[in-house]
Amino acid sequence: MKAIKYIVFGIIITSILYAFKPTDDVETDWAKCVEKYKATWGDPCMECTYNYDIFQVFMKNVSAENVDLFVAVQESNKSWKCYMFEKLIPNDTIVAHACKGTGKYLKWVRKAGDRETSFPTCDEVNKDYK
Numbered sequence: 001m002k003a004i005k006y007i008v009f010g011i012i013i014t015s016i017l018y019a020f021k022p023t024d025d026v027e028t029d030w031a032k033c034v035e036k037y038k039a040t041w042g043d044p045c046m047e048c049t050y051n052y053d054i055f056q057v058f059m060k061n062v063s064a065e066n067v068d069l070f071v072a073v074q075e076s077n078k079s080w081k082c083y084m085f086e087k088l089i090p091n092d093t094i095v096a097h098a099c100k101g102t103g104k105y106l107k108w109v110r111k112a113g114d115r116e117t118s119f120p121t122c123d124e125v126n127k128d129y130k
Contacts, residue, residue, distance in 0.1 A: 030109040030117075033063035034088070039103070048099035055101025061088040066112035070119040071096040074104040078130055082122035087112045 038058040045054050053076065061067055067088050072080040075098045083096045096105065106129060110117040120128070 028065075028111070030067060030111060031107070033061060033065060033067050034059050034069055034107060034109045035062050036105075037093075041101075041103075045097055045099065048097070050100065053100040054097055055103050056095055056097040057105045058093060058095050059107065060093045061090055064090050066090070068110050068112050068114070068119075069094065070108040072106045072122070072125045072129070073098040074102040074129075076100040076102055078102075080106070080122065080125045080129065082125060084119070 036057055037060050040054075040056045040058075042052045042054055043056055044051050045056070048054050055073065057071070057073060059069070059071065061069075069085040069088055071083045071085070071094070073083075073096050074080055077100075081096075081098050083094070085094050088094065106125065108119045110119070
């Protein structure tokens with residue numbers, strides 16, 4: 001009977017200690033740190049010839065952390081136009097576009113400066129997401 005009490009007591013103590021564990025140890029879902037807040041079609045873009053096919057996606061860092069962001073926006077020929085944004089501060093916004101877009105985009109997010117987490121290259125995106 002004493003053994004069971006010690007086991008239960010150990011479980012309770014472990015649970016309490018785990019609840020107060022520093023947040024740095026908790027895994028962050030970095031993708032949730034950046035959200036699309038707007039998308040437009042046909043707005044002017046200095047880089048594009050045909051304004052009516054331009055697709056633009058607007059994203060915002062909604063976290064309290066600085067993040068790096070890699071965005072790919074699909075062109076009508078199914079290729080991806082890629083953008084890299086480093087050290088986006090909280091509430092910072094970006095715009096990525098395709099001159100003749102499909103309306104599709106992809107994003108990868110990591111903690112700013114985290115070189116252990118790699119982003120794909122634009123060639124890899126074009127190969128893997130046809």
